[in-house]
Every structure is written in C-alpha cells, then in structure tokens.
Amino acid sequence: MPDFSFDRLRRYPDVEAENLFAVDASDRLILDEAAAALAAAGPGEVVVLEDHYGALTLGAAALHGARGIRTHQDGLSGEEALARNAAEAGLAQACRSLPLGEELLAGARVVLLQLPRSLSALDELADAVRRFAAPDVRVFAGGRIKHMTIAMNEVLARHFGELRVSPARQKSRVLVASQPLPPTDAPAWPRVARHDELALTVCAHGAAFAGTTIDIGTRYLLEFLDRMKPDAEEAIDLGCGTGVLAASLARRRPGLRLIATDQSAAAVASARATMEANGLADRVSVLRDDALGSRPDASAELILLNPPFHIGSSVHAGIALKLFEDAARVLRPGGELWTVWNTHLGYRPALTRIVGPTHQVGRNAKFTVTVSTRR
Secondary structure, three states: OOOOOHHHOOOOOOOOOOOOOOOOHHHHHHHHHOHHHHHHOOOOOEEEEOOOOOHHHHHHHHHHOOOOEEEEOOEHHHHHHHHHHHHHOOOHHHEEEOOOOHHHHOOOOEEEEEOOOOHHHHHHHHHHHHHHOOOOOEEEEEEEHHHOOHHHHHHHHOOEEEEEEOOOEOOEEEEEEEEEOOOOOOOOOOEEEEEHHHOEEEEEOOOOOOOOOOOHHHHHHHOOHHHOOOOOOEEEEEOOOOOHHHHHHHHHOOOOEEEEEEOEHHHHHHHHHHHHHOOOOOOEEEEEOOOOOOOOOOOEEEEEEOOOOEEOOEEOOHHHHHHHHHHHHHEEEEEEEEEEEEHHHOOHHHHHHHOOOEEEEEEOOOEEEEEEEOO
16 A cells, blocks of 8 residues: 655645645544545546545545545646645555536546535536436535534535534534535526626636626726737737636737636636627637646736735745746746735735836725736
8 A cells, every 4th residue: 555644745836835734633533523434435436526736536545545536626736736645655556536417427426525615616616516426425514613604504405315413523524515416507607697897708617706796806907908019929828717807808809819817727718708709719819728827938918917916725925925926937028917906905016026027007995906017
C-alpha cells in the first residue's frame, strides 16, 4: 500500500499560506462516514466531486482501497493539485479527472462530495448524480458546519428520496443522500437570462459566479470599455466568469480579437454558452486556464480583470496578487491592465509594484477602477 499521509498534501499550484490548508476535518469525516460503502464498492464505482486538493480521492484510494476513482473539480488549480499529490503519493493510476456529465457518473454507487458554498452549484451536481449514477448510489456530502445551511438539505431533497444527517464532529457534518428520484424533465443548466439594457444574453452553470445576473463590480467596469487602449487589436478577459466583459467588449469593438479565461470549468462552459447565445463564438476564444498559465510572456496588449477576493471560504489577497503577477508577465511593455476592485482592499500599491504605474480612473460608493500600464 502506498505510504500516504494527509499531512503531505499540498495546495500548490493554488495559493499557499500558513492559514490555508490542503485538508480539513470534513475530509476525514466524509471518509469515515463512507468507509463501509467504499469497502463494498467495486472498481470504477466511486466518484469524488469537488475534492479540494485530493484528500477525499487519495484517502479513498490509500485508506479504503478504492480504485478507478473518477473525479470532477470545478477549479483547475484544485485539479492540478490533486494530480500532483496523487503522483507524490504513488497513486496517480488510482484516479482520473472528467467533466461533469454521464461519463463521470455512469454506474457510480458511492459519491463523495465536498459541499460547494453555492446552492446553484449543489443543485447542478445533485441533478447530474440522480440522472447518471446507479439507482443504489449513496452520496456522502460534507463540509464545515459554519458553511452549511438547511437550504443544502432542501436542495438534496429535491433530487433524492432519503436524506440522513450525520452527528457533528470537529465542527463538521455529513449529509448522506440516497434513493435518487427519477428525472422528469430536461436538465435546468445552463440557465439563461436576457439583459435588455446591455443587449446581452447571459448563460450560467451552477458554479459560475453571480449566475445569470451581472455583479455590480462588472457593471461598473463596463462603463469604461471605450477608454481601454483604443489601439489594441486583441484583449484578454482574465477570470471571465460567464463572459459578460468579453462579450460586451466584443460587441463594442468589432475589430478586436478576444480571449476569455477562467480556471472554473463551470465559468468556461458558461462563457462559451454566452458567446454562442450572442453570436460571438467566432470572435471570442474561451479557455480554461490557471490564471494565464498557458499564455506566453509579453504577448498581450490589454487585459480586463474583476478579481475574486475569496479562496474557497477564506478572504485572502493571494488570489488577486497571483492574477496581477500573471497579468504583468503576459502584458507587453505599454500594455494595459484594467481592474475593478472593492475600494477597501486597497490594491493600487500592489498593482503599481507588480504591473507598473497605476491610475484611478473611476470610483463609486463601493468600487475603484484602475488602469495599470506595463513598464
């Protein structure tokens, strides 16, 4: 048996810091609650959803003998961390990553799930399980109690006939769902909404930030599209979400070539659907990427960014700084990074240090918009 220890798991290439961890008590509780089911499962009958950095997948393989594990993580950095941790533990052959859908879930009898914070994300995951998994599937869905709500029980109850709640342990709890209800209609995802004020149709899968709405930071940045490097021939929407910025810029400037990138599988699928819905698929390329990892140095003229300020459930500046650093690497000298951020976060000194001279071009009651010019 491979020499496995939770303590050796790393978050890399995701942000690492003393107060950010690769495993928590909910991982251990999910594995303990599912121990008997894992022992009884055959090869290929275990699926792991939204594993943070590999604790569930590798724990199921090393401690409970699961093989042929299929996994799906929305975040690319988590997917890459799992692959690295699996290789380090000698378990690279025990699991494979797949998109959310029938290939991932067909015949699954045990599903381990780290509960997403978004109820919409949970709804899409639960709907996929009930459509494609085996009729006797059991879902072991856990998390930290402070992030769990009764609404999560209600979402699971829409898709499963039986729901059991585990006793709490170390501030964690597990919901065990079974008896999947037969689907009676087509999948509800992606959802679609028309925003007439922008002449834009927005499509969103469950885990996409803001869903089919347009968050207020993005709305504010939209006011500055015409001022963004007028001579640019191509632009990147970094952390594109559902693709609102890229689609709006493509509409406003027909001669511009655009790339929209996000590490979220749901965001990428949403942005692609948004481009299709607005007739822009031939002008906007949508890529799943960890920051701008696949883009060459000094290759971009213009980058747009509405950075997140959460890493999982933690408020942490690390993800924004990572995006600033990659933007600086990819921008050509004289290229522009346009960023919208919550004013209280005070990102301007960091942008100046990392990218180059940074000027405030707009500020309202909550947000600041800056343009940083690459040195």
